[in-house]
């Protein structure tokens with residue numbers, strides 16, 4: 001069970017998409033999601049690390065509804 005802000009989330013709370021790739025804001029290359037998916041999927045507000053294949057920069061992108069943020 002994944003915990004967020006001391007609250008146990010149900011599966012319904014995790015229905016949001018985390019893309020496998022994003023566009024690099026520096027070189028417009030393709031950033032690939034690092035393989036670090038927790039059991040049961042990502043929690044809302046989770047910070048997902050990406051690595052750009054062109055400039056090798058790492059991007060930590062936060063997904064999910066802002067309301068989930070304390």
Ligand SMILES: [Zn+2]
Pocket residue numbers: 024025026027028029052053054055056057
């Ligand atoms: Zn890049």
